[in-house]
Amino acid sequence: MHFETSVDIDASPENVWTILKDVERWPEMTASINRVELLDKPVALSSRARVFQPKLPAAIWTITAFAENKTFTWESRSPGVITTAAHEIVTNPDGTVSVHLTLDQKGPLAPIMSLLAGRLVRRYVTMEANGLKSKAETL
Template sequence: MFVIEKIVEINASPEQVWKVITDLKSYPEWNPFMRECSTTFKPGAPIDMKVALFSKPQPQQEIVKEYIEGKLFSYTMKPVGGGTVLSSFRSHEVEAFPNGRTRYRSYFYLKGWLSPLVRTLLGSRLEKGFAGMTKGIQERAEKLAAQG
């Protein structure tokens, strides 16, 4: 299994962080990894995105797994080979901290017998992408907080 986890404390309210995560139309303004994204957020619904693993963002479709307003948004790829070949899970978690701060957790895993190959070929690009997205969420939410 290949796991990427990023946890940051953000100087913004959970509501401001959540707004950044769910304002999909604004992703091109701040998100260096997921350049486009659209979904209804309903479990089972598709998520159409363009992911920047290479110089030109590539289309990708995932499926909403869980959506809890203000707290959790997770999704998965369509499993390959019933999940034994390759499957993924991605989540955004938001938790209130004291003094109006927020704990944001970005979590991703790939599993299946093909995951070591994907990690070898794309691991550093995925690490960079999720780090950039996490930093973007933090910076955008803190900017919103500073604006009041």
């Protein structure tokens, strides 16, 4: 499964990045996440977090790519499925930003997972993008 969404945010890249990398506070901006426990601080390459979401089992996510103020990608592994989620901030000429979120699932059980939870996962990624926009634009 591959899913991506983008949202334009009327806020500075620095403000958006501050919110984006504060993963423990994500539940404040979206109902798609109940709780995030940062297992390794600070948020950086190789940091891990345990993410609790409604209707999904808790998952440990490990940051596999990280560029301060620009992007981070993290990965979660479960039997038969590797899920990779990327978060990228692109600065627009007017100083606002576009945030691109992508989610990929690969592995022998990925097609089954897509059938069982694909719609929910796509809804959650969209909720996270909209929640980020709302929070960043009200700061």
